Amino acid sequence: MEDHSIKVNFCSSEKEKPKSDQLQFGRVFTDHMFIMDYSAPLGWHDARIVPYQPLSIDPSAMVFHYGQSVFEGLKAYLNPDGEAQLFRPEKNLQRINRSNDRLCIPPIDEEYALKAIKQLVAIDKDWIPEAEGTSLYIRPFIISTEAFLGVAPSHNYKFIVILSPVGAYYKEGINPVKIAVENKYVRAVAGGTGEAKTGGNYASSLKAQELVANSGYAQVLWLDGVEKKYIEEVGSMNVFFKIDGEVVTPKLNGSILEGVTRNSVIELLKYWDIPVSERRISMEDLRQAHQEGRLEEAFGSGTAAVISPIGQLTWNDTDLIINNHETGPVAKRLYDTLTGIQYGKVEDPFGWIEKVREPSKVKS
Template identity: 85%
Template sequence: MDNHSIKVNYCSTGKVKPKSDELEFGRIFTDHMFIMDYSDSLGWHDARIIPYQPLLIDPSAMVFHYGQSVFEGLKAYHTPEGDAQLFRPKKNLERINRSNDRLCIPELDEEFALHAIKQLVGIDKDWIPKADGTSLYIRPFIISTEAYLGVAPSRHYQFIVILSPVGAYYKEGINPVKIAVENKYVRTVAGGTGEAKTGGNYAASLKAQELVANSGYAQVLWLDGVEREYIEEVGSMNVFFKINGEIVTPALNGSILKGVTRDSVIELLKHWDIPVVERKISMQELYDAHENGSLEEAFGAGTAAVISPIGQLTWNGDHIIINNAETGSVSKKLYDTLTGIQYGKQEDPFGWIEKVKAVSKVK
């Protein structure tokens, strides 16, 4: 597909933009959206940017019945110079194609998809909030749209991108959270869809999250689905532990999502010559490290929060307090550096940033 073959239909009247202190996550959406269709006969075609609106979709569309869908999440940031920029979007597009492969969804042209995202963000650039910590959340997703109730890969799809201005994740500063170790429910298993970013994984996580939230916990720490022994993720984030000066994160094993922030954290730690290793780590090993005083920090890493320090883990009735329930020095340095690069306040030595040009709305 030609990298410039996107039809644009501008909205006639723009919405009223919310104030920065009124923003919630994923509740408000911008003026425009991107859509592209797929059919077996035409491939991906009819790329267009249109006013944000409901989808017209058949009740028998396969996405409703068999869950054949994938999604991504990334952000656009407003810099001190007034520019708009994205953080490592190519990694998100590489990952959506890995998810596509697992869900039997046709591959996207990653270069064209990035062009489409940049054009959409450029059109709605004035929706990027400017207050500290705020950003424009970008949600690309693909759904199966064939009207058919047979259990088979769909022959029709839509690739859609929507945008949502979001508030600061930490309104009162970065603070450690309480996490419950989940022993009953599992998120996924190796060979399943855990390494794909598909809606069913998140639906499967809701029950455990709901139960621990009622007991005052922010999230759950997921263990592996076979032995219920090895640590995998925390909520919908990758997880890291500082043990005796070394940073440990669970190795990718087929059930753990390959996070863009995870990858960025590992690159930064290596850049700083801080020892970091990807390997299996059991809950018993973590408990023993706490008992002998070598467990120094713990944190989650993901797009929404960037870095989320963990102050307490509860496992089989035992409360594991980490770093006196205070934010550790590595967690804080990672958060400050990643957000500094994302918002254009710090040098980007890795080439992670993609600039976005504003698009003049000539109707």
């Protein structure tokens, strides 16, 4: 796009902000949002920050019928000096373009998108909660808006960013959760859209999640969609296992989403000289390691929960109790370090933090 300016239309009255101890995940939204349009002749254009409001979209917009959409998730945090900062936002923008490519959506300018996100966060900085463990969730997404009932890539899109103050994603927090291994339903297969962050992947996960939730499980452990024996993800998170002192995570295979937190965990483990590998892991391998006392820890990783320890896996009516239902030392160290870096309380040796300028410097 040639015009790199972002028009700003401030809201006439600010909404009441929720108390930090009453925050749920993704229920309340800030005063403003970012929108940019795409049309085939113009490309991406008309970038603007406007009051948060409903969208007006034609009922025949292609997103409603063919699911051509992608999204991302990242957070803004307050450091001890009261400054807003982001954690590795460039990785999310790189990934949304990989998702765009898979869904035949025109790429966005990553540098410009980061500028827009930072300006939006700066304007709504007062919405970043201050209580420990809270943050401002950032949801960029792209939807196809062409009014056409035909199976083809759309010629029109909207790129939108909304913000939501959030507390913990799982009520259990850093305490271990119970996970059911899913043998019937699958999340994705190689060659499909599993490595893209698109809504259909999450819609297809709801049935299995609903069934296990009724039995007291926090989530499901997804197996591969072909042989249904190799571990892929846990819920909407990447998954790690500590076996015989080595941390192992499923190798990216075309159906596993490459998580920003996953990448950060791997880099941290290497930095600490803790053995870590990416390889194919079967449930039978895991069962045997548990039976022999070699399965020491298990945890999921993702933007929303950061690190979520797993205390129990149920597979074929057998319960695999991990680390006596207690949070393991590696999971705890990873959680403390990642959140410490995100909140500016721990040294960032990797340059992962991106500061957000004060609102007074971006409103002019």
